[in-house]
Amino acid sequence: MKNITVLGAGLVGSLLAVMLGRRGHTVQLIEKRPDLRKVKWEDGRTINLALSERGWRALERVGLVEEVKQLAIPMYGRMMHNEKGDLTFQPYGKEGQSIYSVSRSQLNEKLMNLAEEEGKVQLFFEQKCTQVDLEKPAVHLTHVVSGEESILQPDILIGADGAFSAVRSAMQRTNLFNYQQYFIEHGYKELTIPPKRDGSWAIDKHALHIWPRGNFMLIALPNPDGSFTCTLFFPFKGEVSFDKIRTQADVIHYFETYFPDILPLMPNVAEEYLQNPTSSLVTIRCYPWTYKNKAAIIGDAAHAIVPFYGQGMNAGFEDCIILDQLMEKYSQNWEQIFEEYQGQRVDNAEAIADLALQNFVEMRDYVADPKFLLRKKIEAHIHQLYPDLWTPLYTMIAFSHIPYAEALRLGKKQDAIMQQIMATPSIEEKWPQLDYKTILQEHQQ
């Protein structure tokens, strides 16, 4: 059994610590922020979680499904709000299928508690990592309040320390490390729709709400307390952008122009807008993810993605599942475990990174397009007729365990077929009568 240090007690780090502890390893779980269970981490820059099938399977593995279900609000589809306030609903999957809005902090607390209950996992808070030595491996820590310095020298070091990972930075200084960080031109800002007077939700709580506006969009996810956490995705610069909105009057004017139906439900929008930070959105791709049998990175540290497919946490949890399966298979052969871990995951991480970037365009622009909605309807129809021959891309990502890269590949094939179908004259009327079986068979040859 090994002595393992996990850097970062966020969702992925905490889940991994549970799994490592259960396999008999001694784990130090290190976090630079204070204990979330005593001091909230909320800093006005949380994007709500959308927990879907891959995430649930990971929670199942550690026995947390029932507890988390209590906290989760099912969202059965997208509710689009146009400029006039008209609503269009588009289901995510088949009847009854949903993704779940979950509070990041509540889920994190549950995972920390579980890690601590394990007995093999020790949590350390307010410990900032100042240096990483991959070769030993070792991490230098400084307590953020007392300034006290310490050095940990585990057998294995795992970086679950997010998009700006210190473990990955150390890897980046080794030779032949491929690395990319890519910021999109949009930032985001958190806003809130408070509960109604009676404590209930101001808009439908069982949907993910989207106000698609071409080059920008607002979304809202329900919270258990009756509020919604909204996120505005908006260009940093340009004609209509963060850059141009500087006063309370600007904020009100902007919302009146683009989001008139939501403005009455957000009494504090101007203050919140000016007070909350504007954050950036980065995609990180890198390789390798491991260093000898000594260190590895996981979750956002290895593959930070933009939030538009709701898969960031789900992908990180899937990393944990794979690593746990490999520990089961190879026991103490860490070189083998690490080699297969990165071998299995890197292409899938690339695929979900691409899909997440693509989905931003879909969400902010296409979802307002009747042709797009018709296409989604037809795809659902084909899926219902021939579930073995056709699974829509969103369903593969959110409601299955098909590897992301495989889903992306199948999605591209479907794209070609749907383009052909959508080119049918008068498709708006004819779609229920088309001979989909023949079309699918033609494409399979």
Add this chain to the structure above:
Amino acid sequence: MKNITVLGAGLVGSLLAVMLGRRGHTVQLIEKRPDLRKVKWEDGRTINLALSERGWRALERVGLVEEVKQLAIPMYGRMMHNEKGDLTFQPYGKEGQSIYSVSRSQLNEKLMNLAEEEGKVQLFFEQKCTQVDLEKPAVHLTHVVSGEESILQPDILIGADGAFSAVRSAMQRTNLFNYQQYFIEHGYKELTIPPKRDGSWAIDKHALHIWPRGNFMLIALPNPDGSFTCTLFFPFKGEVSFDKIRTQADVIHYFETYFPDILPLMPNVAEEYLQNPTSSLVTIRCYPWTYKNKAAIIGDAAHAIVPFYGQGMNAGFEDCIILDQLMEKYSQNWEQIFEEYQGQRVDNAEAIADLALQNFVEMRDYVADPKFLLRKKIEAHIHQLYPDLWTPLYTMIAFSHIPYAEALRLGKKQDAIMQQIMATPSIEEKWPQLDYKTILQEHQQ
């Protein structure tokens, strides 16, 4: 007039210093290595320079053409060596067109001398940059011998400090900095073909020699002293790779197997192979290249590329031309100068980075393919018939000033046309009779 610090006295930094000095600025040119004119930098990892049209134009701008011509050896085409020792010559351009083999150190010396003669440029050697502050801007320096520390606070800081640039590292820590480093799976090793007994060249001095072997290759460029500098591009890992060749006997066996014609000309190949380092090859892409009106990066610091198109220095020199033109146009408006500089250059840098990666496959693999050589012959033929309608991609890159991005775009169009032409039955016999004008006109519609 400004006080400007240029970090890095390599080819691009030295050239830029000349240009800045001539525009009246006071320049500190800082280099971490010793003065090249007293102590050679040679470290067994030089890839020879192939100076082409873009590079010449930059030298013309500072009046160095005649002097450098004296040092340069024209190479009129590629000389391919197959496993049997048979030779095939493929011209680079029209008759008389050539690229030039130039000694990196000799060219660098010339540029340093010119910078010093300017009077406005001061050179400092053995000064290692330990810290960069973009906001001030400031650079912290430590003398590598005495250990003495100093701080420079110029008005403007320019990083011409290569693929592992300290200025770029500082930029990378600012928000919204997009960055990618990508290592190919091949490394390289420098080797030598010494002059013959009588001091002359052992193989044709007016060609760039290539031994294409599929997944690896050896190249050789002539030096004025009768020797050739050879570079072996070879995978780090795999069946036939750096990893597998560890003893003198391994080296000899490898050369006997793959490069039998050259082995007798390299009496010290085994010693050299084991003694010289194995270096890696990286492509760097990033954006932005400037920080306010305070700092900028140039050359490899902004866009390190693999050497397979022979454009690394030429691209860096073209950066200098553009910057010099913008200084002329906008005088002291540095925000404007920097904005247009990066605006004009970044897409071109991306394009030459892509082309250089593609050309590796062409050089190590396709050049041995009769179909490929036929295609090149046909392209040259079309170019001769219709010089206004068709310029081969290599010619656009090496013998013109067409922006790289434009050349890449045109090259893709040509690719489609050539694929069609090459699909003509019995193209081997029929090519001189085809109606190229009609084919080109069809594609222009």
